[in-house]
Structures are given as C-alpha cells and as structure tokens.
Amino acid sequence: MKHTRTFFLVGLSYLLAALSALVLSDAANDALTIWAPSGIVLAASIMRPRGEYGQILASVAIASLISNLCFGFSLFESIGYTGANLLEAVTGMIMVRSCNISGLSFDDPARVARFGGVALAASTVSTLGAALLTANWSGAFTASWFVTVLLGQLVFVPVFVTALRRGIKSVGVGEHHTGRQVAVILAINLLVSVLTFFQDGLPLLFIPVLPILLATYFLGPVGAAMGVACTASIGSIATLNGFGPAVLVRELGWLTPTQFFQIYLVFLLTAALPLATALASRNASYRETSRQKRYFEMASQTAQIGHWRLELEPPELSWSDEVFRIHGLPVGRVPSLKDALEAYHPEDRIPVERDITECISNGGQFAFDARIITAHGELRYVNSRGQAEYDDNGELVALFGVFQDVTDRVLIAKQLAAAKESADNRAERAQILAGTDQLTGVPNRRGILARLNREIELAAQNGSTLTVAMLDVDHFKSINDKFGHATGDDVLKRLARICVDVLRETDGFGRLGGEEFLIVLPGATAEAARRINERLAQAIRETTASTINLPTATVSIGIAAYEPGMTADTLCAVADGALYKAKREGRDLVMVA
Numbered sequence: 001m002k003h004t005r006t007f008f009l010v011g012l013s014y015l016l017a018a019l020s021a022l023v024l025s026d027a028a029n030d031a032l033t034i035w036a037p038s039g040i041v042l043a044a045s046i047m048r049p050r051g052e053y054g055q056i057l058a059s060v061a062i063a064s065l066i067s068n069l070c071f072g073f074s075l076f077e078s079i080g081y082t083g084a085n086l087l088e089a090v091t092g093m094i095m096v097r098s099c100n101i102s103g104l105s106f107d108d109p110a111r112v113a114r115f116g117g118v119a120l121a122a123s124t125v126s127t128l129g130a131a132l133l134t135a136n137w138s139g140a141f142t143a144s145w146f147v148t149v150l151l152g153q154l155v156f157v158p159v160f161v162t163a164l165r166r167g168i169k170s171v172g173v174g175e176h177h178t179g180r181q182v183a184v185i186l187a188i189n190l191l192v193s194v195l196t197f198f199q200d201g202l203p204l205l206f207i208p209v210l211p212i213l214l215a216t217y218f219l220g221p222v223g224a225a226m227g228v229a230c231t232a233s234i235g236s237i238a239t240l241n242g243f244g245p246a247v248l249v250r251e252l253g254w255l256t257p258t259q260f261f262q263i264y265l266v267f268l269l270t271a272a273l274p275l276a277t278a279l280a281s282r283n284a285s286y287r288e289t290s291r292q293k294r295y296f297e298m299a300s301q302t303a304q305i306g307h308w309r310l311e312l313e314p315p316e317l318s319w320s321d322e323v324f325r326i327h328g329l330p331v332g333r334v335p336s337l338k339d340a341l342e343a344y345h346p347e348d349r350i351p352v353e354r355d356i357t358e359c360i361s362n363g364g365q366f367a368f369d370a371r372i373i374t375a376h377g378e379l380r381y382v383n384s385r386g387q388a389e390y391d392d393n394g395e396l397v398a399l400f401g402v403f404q405d406v407t408d409r410v411l412i413a414k415q416l417a418a419a420k421e422s423a424d425n426r427a428e429r430a431q432i433l434a435g436t437d438q439l440t441g442v443p444n445r446r447g448i449l450a451r452l453n454r455e456i457e458l459a460a461q462n463g464s465t466l467t468v469a470m471l472d473v474d475h476f477k478s479i480n481d482k483f484g485h486a487t488g489d490d491v492l493k494r495l496a497r498i499c500v501d502v503l504r505e506t507d508g509f510g511r512l513g514g515e516e517f518l519i520v521l522p523g524a525t526a527e528a529a530r531r532i533n534e535r536l537a538q539a540i541r542e543t544t545a546s547t548i549n550l551p552t553a554t555v556s557i558g559i560a561a562y563e564p565g566m567t568a569d570t571l572c573a574v575a576d577g578a579l580y581k582a583k584r585e586g587r588d589l590v591m592v593a
Helices: 002-024 036-047 050-070 075-098 109-134 139-166 179-197 209-240 245-251 257-303 321-326 337-342 346-362 407-434 445-462 476-483 485-502 526-546 568-584
Strands: 305-311 316-319 365-373 379-390 396-405 466-473 508-513 516-522 555-561 590-592
Touching (some): 002 209, 109 139, 179 209, 316 321, 337 346, 445 466, 445 516, 466 476
Parallel strands (some): 555 590
Antiparallel strands (some): 305 316, 466 516, 508 516
C-alpha cells in the first residue's frame, strides 16, 4: 500500500510539473528554463527507502512518456527523452546511496557539497543519454538539456526535502516562524520578482537578491531555495514571453535571453545556498553551544562548581551564575576584585591575596581552600583553582579558574573526624576497662600478664634483668568474715593505692584475682626487688594500722628473677613457690626464690 502511494504521488507530481514546464517553454526556439521534474525524482530518491526505487522509476517512465506525447513530440522523441530521464533517475539513486546523502540535511556544508556533486553527475548522464537516444548532438540542445535539468535539481530538491522532512521553520535566528510570517516572506519574493521581470526598461536583476537574502536569513536553506524558486518561476514565465531584463541581452547576439536567465539562476543559487548552509550550520552550532551551556550550568549547580575570570588590564572580574549562588548574591552585577576578596574570612584573606598576586606576577597555577562569609552572613568553605591566561603574544592577560562550594564535604569530614576520635576514645576506654580491675583501678590479670610478657621479650632481646613478685594478703578470709566483704574491699583498694605510690613509675602492678597481686620490676635484681618489697610490706602494715575503720593488714611476698628461656607462666610459678614458702614460715614475710 505504501509503495503504491509512492508510485502515484511521484508519478502525478512528475506529470504535472512536466506539463507545466513544457507549457511555459518557448517551443518555437526549443527553450526551457528549468526542468522541475528532475528535482522531484532526486528528492524522492533521497527521501524514500531503496525498496521503493522500482516504483519511482516506473512512475517516472509513465509520466515522462505521457507528458512528451501530450505535448506533441513523436513517439521516437518521447521514448528517447524518457530514457534520458530514467538514466538520470538511476544515476541519482546510485549516487544518493554511494555519497551517503539519503539523510540529506542542508544544515551540513559537507552534505550540501555532495548533493551538488550528485546533481552534476545525474545531469551529465541525463544529457548524454538524451543526445544518444535522440541522435541530437547539437551544442544548443545538449547545453539547454544539461542546464535545465541541473537547475531543476538545485532549485527544487532543497525545497522538497527540507520543507517536507522538517517543516518550514526558521534556522536563521533559532526560533520557529508562523505560517503567516513565512507567507509574508515568500509574498515579498514573489512581488519583487514580478516587479523585476515584467518590465524590460531597466536591468534590475540585482533587486531579487535582497528578498532572497531575507528568506535565507529567516528560513535558512529552504528559504534560499524557495526564494530562488519564486524568482525562477516568475522569471521563466516573463523571459519565455519576451519580458524582463534578460531580453536586453538580445543585442549581444551570442546569448539568448533564456540562456542568460539560466546563468543568472546558477549564480543566484551559488550565492544563496552556500550562504544559507553556512548560516544554518552556524546556528546549529549556536544551539548546540547553548544546549551544552545549559547542561553545564545544570551540572555546575548540582556539583556547586562555578567559574570565574579576572581580566588584568583594566581589572575586571566575571562570574558564572553558580559563583553568585555560592556567595548568596543575586545573579547580576559582579563585585569588584576588592569586594570579592573582602568576602573571604579575615584569617584566610591574606593567603588568598598572596596566591592571586603571585600568579599574576609569575603566571602558572594556584589552588587554595578558604572560607567565605556569604551575603547572608553564613560561613561557607570553598575550593578555588586558577591559572594564568596568555594572549597570542605570550602576554599574561587574565586569570581563569573554578570555584567550588565544599562546605558539605568539609562538614562531613569534620563529623567523620569527630566520630572517629570518639570511636577511638571509646575503644581506648574499652581497652583500658578490659585490662583494668574494676575494684582497685589497677590492671587486672589480663593487663598485668600482658605487661609481663612484654617485659620478658625485652629482657630476652636486651639481656636486661627482670624480677617479679607475687603478693598475697594474709588471713584475708578472716577479715571478710570478721569485718564484712565491704571492709575487705576497702582493704584491697587501700593496698592497691599504697603499692602504686611506693613502686616506681616503670614498675608494673596488677591484681591477679581475689587478694593476690603481681608486681613486675624491670631492671631490678633479686636483691633490689627484695628491698623494694620489704618497704612495700612495711608501708601496707603501717598504713592500714593507722587508718580508722580499717583492720591492720599484712602481706606475704614471693620474688623470682627472670632467667633466659623462662616464660611468664614459669616465672610466676617460681614466684608463687616463694610466696607459699613465706606463708609457711609465718606470713608477713618477703621471700626470694
């Protein structure tokens, strides 16, 4: 169904265009200005898929044959002309695919250039085919055929392709125009063309250029093509009927008015279409740049990154919208450099000024983290990075950089640092608590044995002396039974304080459990350890005796000296043996193993 529609639309359009062109032609002089059907076939080849090429060729063959027979050409001439038209169509179809212009856009200069090449190739093949099939090799015939076919393609393909594919819209100023505006522009072209070509008193061929340029600016490539089409249609009718400035060339004798008008149209197209393409390409680039700028601004706002530029001579600062937002200012007038620097926190202002001044003096790059005070009095943390900008002569002319609000990141980092410090403190407290006896506040069994293992490793490595002492409260069960467990606990706490006060800072002291304690004496010989522990036992006895509400407590102590190869368990076992010896011999004694 779709292929059938293509067959009828192309065939009917071709037939009507062909009959109109033949009717308007100068039959007496065998003169034809533009062959519009060529533009219809090439446009169909560009716009329709390859699968419909067969229907297009069939419709062209039938419409061409009918139009030529209706106009009075002989069957031989009609078949010859039709064959030339088919050769032109096939050449155009092949070239459209090989030159990749099936998606032709007149906003693309490269594709427009390829389109011109396709039109030249198809017109050349069509001309050779017509001369060969009709046996007419005269210069007038071949030149007329070539120019009329070429003009038909160059004038009407842009109109058909652009108008039907994209709609008539402005590509000159980036806004869509209403149908009324388009109609006004085309009406101006028609009116100027009528006034120019239906008089032959003045050579006013330059006048239609102005409305064509107007159409080119506002409507782009399709406007240029439609403007030229208006001029071509009105000018053809007038010229073929003996009117218009083109008839003035009759006095030259070597160029007919039709040929002169065709040359005129070629120059119009040569001027208008490339200009329209360049304008369309420029505006496409402008739209793409505007779109990318919007994306960039959106990304900048999301990431809270702005950019700035400082012209040096004269000093002038420019900000992006995001820099205004970071400073809490409405987008508008950029403050002076002095005012911009005043926004920095007083403690950060001097380092910032120093970095900028050094970059101005020496070039290069800079980066700093600083604080600013916004227009609302809010403190914000920012990161700024900049670099020197040079002109073509290598002269430093400006500084350019980015400006990012990193307040959230800084605050999160501070929160994480505070959380880490708090966690470290809790872990440290937990570790201390895990190794601390809750009653006495001195290291518990785990803590004091860990200290002992470390001291054994050092003694083994360095060959230093090390002694340990096992301390046990005498008759502690009797104290609990007679005075109560609370008093017993007070005795243990008081004993622990006495030991900590008497022992050296380098010594270790901890509770193994119950009323038993372990003393670690690094660097002390057995004799020195004996003297230390005797003073310790005396201090415990005297202090508890003189303390109100506490019974007198005595302790038994066993001492052992470290020897190479001993472990913590064996060293403690030796000291424990000396402790029990002290208990057996009467208690309140210090024994050395």
